[in-house]
Amino acid sequence: xxxxxxxxxxxxxxxxxxxxxxxxxxxxxxxxxxxxxxxxxxxxxxxxxxxxxxxxxxxxxxxxxxxxxxxxxxxxxxxxxxxxxxxxxxxxxxxxxxxxxxxxxxxxxxxxxxxxxxxxxxxxxxxxxxxxxxxxxxxxxxxxxxxxxxxxxxxxxxxxxxxxxxxxxxxxxxxxxxxxxxxxxxxxxxxxxxxxxxxxxxxxxxxxxxxxxxxxxxxxxxxxxxxxxxxxxxxxxxxxxxxxxxxxxxxxxxxxxxxxxxxxxxxxxxxxxxxxxxxxxxxxxxxxxxxxxxxxxxxxxxxxxxxxxxxxxxxxxxxxxxxxxxxxxxxxxxxxxxxxxxxxxxxxxxxxxxxxxxxxxx
Amino acid sequence: xxxxxxxxxxxxxxxxxxxxxxxxxxxxxxxxxxxxxxxxxxxxxxxxxxxxxxxxxxxxxxxxxxxxxxxxxxxxxxxxxxxxxxxxxxxxxxxxxxxxxxxxxxxxxxxxxxxxxxxxxxxxxxxxxxxxxxxxxxxxxxxxxxxxxxxxxxxxxxxxxxxxxxxxxxxxxxxxxxxxxxxxxxxxxxxxxxxxxxxxxxxxxxxxxxxxxxxxxxxxxxxxxxxxxxxxxxxxxxxxxxxxxxxxxxxxxxxxxxxxxxxxxxxxxxxxxxxxxxxxxxxxxxxx
Numbered sequence: 001x002x003x004x005x006x007x008x009x010x011x012x013x014x015x016x017x018x019x020x021x022x023x024x025x026x027x028x029x030x031x032x033x034x035x036x037x038x039x040x041x042x043x044x045x046x047x048x049x050x051x052x053x054x055x056x057x058x059x060x061x062x063x064x065x066x067x068x069x070x071x072x073x074x075x076x077x078x079x080x081x082x083x084x085x086x087x088x089x090x091x092x093x094x095x096x097x098x099x100x101x102x103x104x105x106x107x108x109x110x111x112x113x114x115x116x117x118x119x120x121x122x123x124x125x126x127x128x129x130x131x132x133x134x135x136x137x138x139x140x141x142x143x144x145x146x147x148x149x150x151x152x153x154x155x156x157x158x159x160x161x162x163x164x165x166x167x168x169x170x171x172x173x174x175x176x177x178x179x180x181x182x183x184x185x186x187x188x189x190x191x192x193x194x195x196x197x198x199x200x201x202x203x204x205x206x207x208x209x210x211x212x213x214x215x216x217x218x219x220x221x222x223x224x225x226x227x228x229x230x231x232x233x234x235x236x237x238x239x240x241x242x243x244x245x246x247x248x249x250x251x252x253x254x255x256x257x258x259x260x261x262x263x264x265x266x267x268x269x270x271x272x273x274x275x276x277x278x279x280x281x282x283x284x285x286x287x288x289x290x291x292x293x294x295x296x297x298x299x300x301x302x303x304x305x306x307x308x309x310x311x312x313x314x315x316x317x318x319x320x321x322x323x324x325x326x327x328x329x330x331x332x333x334x335x336x337x338x339x340x341x342x343x344x345x346x347x348x349x350x351x352x353x354x355x356x357x358x359x360x361x362x
Numbered sequence: 363x364x365x366x367x368x369x370x371x372x373x374x375x376x377x378x379x380x381x382x383x384x385x386x387x388x389x390x391x392x393x394x395x396x397x398x399x400x401x402x403x404x405x406x407x408x409x410x411x412x413x414x415x416x417x418x419x420x421x422x423x424x425x426x427x428x429x430x431x432x433x434x435x436x437x438x439x440x441x442x443x444x445x446x447x448x449x450x451x452x453x454x455x456x457x458x459x460x461x462x463x464x465x466x467x468x469x470x471x472x473x474x475x476x477x478x479x480x481x482x483x484x485x486x487x488x489x490x491x492x493x494x495x496x497x498x499x500x501x502x503x504x505x506x507x508x509x510x511x512x513x514x515x516x517x518x519x520x521x522x523x524x525x526x527x528x529x530x531x532x533x534x535x536x537x538x539x540x541x542x543x544x545x546x547x548x549x550x551x552x553x554x555x556x557x558x559x560x561x562x563x564x565x566x567x568x569x570x571x572x573x574x575x576x577x578x579x580x581x582x583x584x585x586x587x588x589x590x591x592x593x594x595x596x597x598x599x600x601x602x603x604x605x606x607x608x609x610x611x612x613x614x615x616x617x618x619x620x621x622x623x624x625x626x627x628x629x630x631x632x633x634x635x636x637x638x639x640x641x642x643x644x645x646x647x648x649x650x
Contacts, residue, residue, distance in 0.1 A: 021472035023550050027462040028478065031521060034459065038514050039485040042496025046488060056495070163383065171376070178636045179629055180384050183391050185572075186628045188579040188598050191621040195390045198397065198614065204409040207393060220409075241390065246572060250527065253568035257534055287530040294483070295523055302489040305581060319489035326491060339492030346487045 049336035056332040069337035075134040077116055080127055081108045102128040138338060141316040144232055146345075148317065149300040152239045156296060157289070159240065160247025165281075167248070168255045178252075185245035193309040196238045200224040200310075231315045235306060242306075243299070247292055254288030255281070290357035297349045302342050318342050391625070398618035399424045405615060428619035438620060440593065441600035445578055445624075448509060448596060452516040452577040457570050460524030461562075465554045467525070468532025469540060479529065486522040490582050493518065498586060508587050508594035515583050520573040531565040532558065567635050575628065597624050 050069055054062045084092040084101040092101045105118035109132040116132030119139055123129070133139040167177050184192065199207040202223040213220035224230040258281065266276045304319035313324060319342060326335035397405060400414040404425070407417055416423040432438055463482070467475055497518075501511040535558055543553040559566070581598040588595045595603075601620050604613055 017471060020470050020550055024466035024470040024472040027466040027470075030459040031463040031482065031525060034455075034514070034517055034521060035482065035485045038497065038500065039493070039518050041500050042493040043485065043488060045496040045499075046492045166380070166383075173380075175633070175636060177380065177384070179633050180387050182571075182575075182632050183387055183625075183629065186575055186632065187391065187394075187621060187625050188581070188601075190579070190581050190598050190602055191394070191617065192390065194614070194617060195394050195397075195621075199390065199393060205406060207410055210409045241386070245387075249568055249572060253531075253565045256564045257531065257562075284534075287534060291526050291530045294526070298487060302487075304489055304491065319491060322489055323491045326495075332495070336492060339489055342489055342492075343484075343487050347484070350483060350487070 046336045046339055049333050050340045051337075052333045054332040054336075056326055056330040056335075058330065062333075065333070069334050070341070072114065072134050072334070073138050073337055073341065075114055075116070076119070076139060077110065077132045078129050079108050079110070079132065081105065081121070081130050083128070100128075105130045105132070137316060138318070138321055141318045141321045142341075142345075144315065145301060145303065145318045148232055148235055148239070148303065149297060149349075152236045152243075153293065153296050153300050155236075155240050156244045156247045157293065159244045160292075161251050161285075161289075163244065163248040164251040164255055168252055181248055182245050184242050185249075187242075189242065189305045190309065192242055193238065193306050196234075196241075197225065197310050200234055202226060225310060226314065228315075231311060235303075235310070238306060238310070239300070239303070243296065247296060250292045251285065251288060254285045258284045286357055290353055293353050293357075294350050297353070298346050301346050301349065318345075394618045394621055398428050398615060398622050399426070400615055401425045401427065402615065425615075428613075428615040429623070431613070431616045432620045432623060435600075435604075437595065437600045438597070438623075441595055441597040442624065442627075444509065444594055445596040445598075448512045448516070448584075449574050449577040451513045452520055453570050453574040455513070456517055456520040456524045456573050457566060460521055460569075461528045461559065461566065463525045464528030464532050465558065468529040469535070469537075469554075469558065470550065479526070482522045482525055486519050494582065494586055497583070501587065508591040511587050512580075512584055512594075512596070515587070516577045516580055520576060523576075524569045524573055527569045528562065528565060531562045535561055571632065571635055574631075578628065 051064060051066060052062050053065050053068075081102040081104075084103055086092055093099070094101055105121065108130055109116040109118065114134045116134055117136045119131045119133045119136045121128060121130050163181060167174055167181060187195075198205075201209065202221060202225070204210050204213065204220045206224075208224065209218070209220045209222055212218050212222060222230065224234045262280050262284075263276060266280055271279070302319045303317045304323065307315070307317040307320040308323060311320075316324070318338060322335045322338040322342070325331050325338065329335070396413065403417055404411070404414050404423070407415070413422050414424050415421065466472070467479060497515055501515070506514065539557055539561075540550070540553055543557055544550070548556070578596075579598060580596075581602065584596045584599045585602070588599060597620075601617060601624075604617060604620065
């Protein structure tokens, strides 16, 4: 809120307001100095490089390419794939399945000015369509990262709130529970990812396959980390386990700042526990939830080490794609452009939360 | 059903849920402990065993060789010291500067509050990979040694975090506290550190703990900044570069043993500070 809204109390009041504003600026100096020192130049170069064809670790001359990197990362198209026709002009039907055969994706996708690759196909009212992208891996990584973010953050928030409310109650063993609660968060990602990788092993060396087989799911040979269908759910399972404690601890701190007498008053009024949750706990916790959501989402959208350690190049998150483009492909300009896209996506999420939960107005 | 039996059933259900949650949270950790006591052969057994067992006789057989391997590694001890220095410094600096800024953003009146908040947040919205090369260039240009450069660079993610969380907590404190302190003749800064800061102690401890663990576990920056200065390596880097003392293939058992050894001090830390969280709470309740 601006100084203009400070109630005027004569010259003394505005003098006080001036002193207050000056103190505020002084107090923010260290934070801004540090962030300018360590973040300003690196972030500036990311934006600049995203518009160039800079090559990593090379003296090669850098050219300004405008939005070329972004066009190559994001261009998508949908084209119709006509049915395969034989010499006599008849539509070819697969003799085994009885389904119409269509021309291959490669032959229908445009090659000029950019070469499109197949992302997926779908059939609508009897017409076969091919979805193509100039960088199918990156487009897929956007989809996977977003799916990963939305599902894992949603589960973590609900689970984290539940755990926070439990350990905020008074019961024997609460201290112990608060320590247990943090165990997953305390183990370094580099290690916990390896533990899970081991547990997700594709034979019964791995714990999950042992359990699933006992429960009658699969034959004890599910290749969780190699199968397309299981990769992202496996990542979500690991992330939920790993970062729910972060949510829980943050929300716990928020819960503790809610004055106890509010609940006592609600008890006197005869409000049920469920009602108290909706009308006392949730509204008062809203600012904490918003901040927790912002930081958790930010980490989930740019998730890197989990994907890099467990899936390597089998499947990418946006950040691990940026990493491999930089380290293996040496394409610094291209990699920077993908980071800028991550930045934009995070911005959309952050502004969305802040608007939705109304935390920026005083 | 009498009130008494209903109460007992509720209790039992409550603890049953608690037990389930604990198993979920602790199971992978237990699995790491289990694996850390297994030899290479035992790790390859199918189905995997819940306690280390001898492959031929099926008797329970714990092996301490992984722990011996880790403790013989001199890099590991030095890594622990480096990690402690880096994580503690990062946490203290982020808490001090972060709560200064948060007090200003949460309680003081001035122009440009919202843009400041967004600007601080935007510094931390890039993947680490993206800022890595630029950051490395800055550090080389200013010739900062490895340890301080890790501390500084970790603040890219801990400082915006502490600032934002603390801002939301400062905003939650009643404005009357400020006003009554000012009536009593306290300067705004005195109000801040004598009255408001103690009230946010639970939040301070929580954000500090989260920032500490983040810094303790950071890997990519640490790996990059210590490529030349190997003596400054932190534990995650030492562990990643572990070739193993006894294992012929990947030293999975040893990595697990190392993980257990570095997790336990952190858990003790949590145990100590969680007591502080409770104390802070009661202190706040009396004054507020």
